[in-house]
Amino acid sequence: MVASYVQLLAKRYEGKLDSDADEFITYAVDGATRMQQLINALLAYSRVGSRGKNFQLIDCETAFDHAVANLKVAIEESGAVVTHDTLPMMVADNSQIVQLFQNLIGNAIKFRRQEPPRIHLSCAGIEDTAIQIPKSAINKGWVFSVKDNGIGIEPEHVERIFGIFQRLHTREQYSGSGIGLAVCKKIAQRHGGQIWVESKPGEGSTFYFTISKQE
Numbered sequence: 001m002v003a004s005y006v007q008l009l010a011k012r013y014e015g016k017l018d019s020d021a022d023e024f025i026t027y028a029v030d031g032a033t034r035m036q037q038l039i040n041a042l043l044a045y046s047r048v049g050s051r052g053k054n055f056q057l058i059d060c061e062t063a064f065d066h067a068v069a070n071l072k073v074a075i076e077e078s079g080a081v082v083t084h085d086t087l088p089m090m091v092a093d094n095s096q097i098v099q100l101f102q103n104l105i106g107n108a109i110k111f112r113r114q115e116p117p118r119i120h121l122s123c124a125g126i127e128d129t130a131i132q133i134p135k136s137a138i139n140k141g142w143v144f145s146v147k148d149n150g151i152g153i154e155p156e157h158v159e160r161i162f163g164i165f166q167r168l169h170t171r172e173q174y175s176g177s178g179i180g181l182a183v184c185k186k187i188a189q190r191h192g193g194q195i196w197v198e199s200k201p202g203e204g205s206t207f208y209f210t211i212s213k214q215e
C-alpha cells in the first residue's frame with residue numbers, strides 16, 4: 001500500500017508541487033520500494049526452514065538449467081559465459097538447489113570486473129576430491145564449487161559475508177540487500193552441508209558448498 005500510493009503521488013503530482021516536494025516524493029518511492037524488497041528477501045530467508053519441500057531425487061543438470069534460465073537477462077547483458085561439469089543426481093530439495101545455484105551465479109555476474117564474467121560450476125564426491133573440506137564437514141556427499149573471475153573478496157571479509165545484511169559495498173556501487181549468501185548458507189545447512197569461499201582480491205572467487213548424501 002505504502003509503495004503503491006507514493007508511486008501514485010509521484011506519477012500524478014510530479015512537477016505540480018515545488019522541487020522540494022518532487023525530491024521528497026522520490027526519496028519516499030525509493031525507500032518504500034527498498035522496504036518491499038527487503039521484506040521479500042527476509043521472507044525468502046525465513047522460509048528456507050519453514051516452507052522447505054520434502055527431499056526427492058533430483059537432477060542437478062536440470063536445476064542448473066533452471067537457474068541459468070532465471071538469470072537469462074543478467075547473463076545476456078554482461079556477456080557472461082557459464083559452464084559446468086557433469087552434475088550428479090542427488091536427493092535434495094529441488095527448488096532450494098536452484099536457488100543456491102542462482103544466488104551464487106548471480107553474484108558472480110554482479111561482482112564482475114571489466115571483462116565478461118566466466119563462471120564455472122563443478123561438482124565432485126567428497127570422498128574423491130582434492131578440495132580442502134573443512135574438518136567439521138560431513139564426509140559423505142557432494143562438494144560443489146562456483147568459480148568466477150570477478151572482483152574477489154579481501155581475506156578479512158570471507159566469513160562475515162554469509163551473515164544476514166552483511167555487504168561490502170554501498171547500494172550505489174552494487175544493488176542488493178545482503179541476504180543472498182545467508183539464504184545459501186541456510187539451504188546448505190538444511191542439506192547437512194556447509195558453505196565457504198576462497199578468493200583472491202582482483203582475480204576472482206570460488207564459493208564451495210557441500211550437500212550430504214541421504215541414505
Ligand code: ADP
Pocket residue numbers: 107108109111148150151152153161166167168169175176177178179180181182205
Ligand atoms: P548482496 O549480493 O545482496 O549484496 P549477498 O549476501 O549475496 O548480498 O552477498 C554479500 C556480499 O558478499 C556482497 O555484497 C559482496 O560484497 C560479497 N560477494 C558475494 N558474492 C561475491 C562474488 N562472487 N565476488 C565478490 N564478492 C562477492
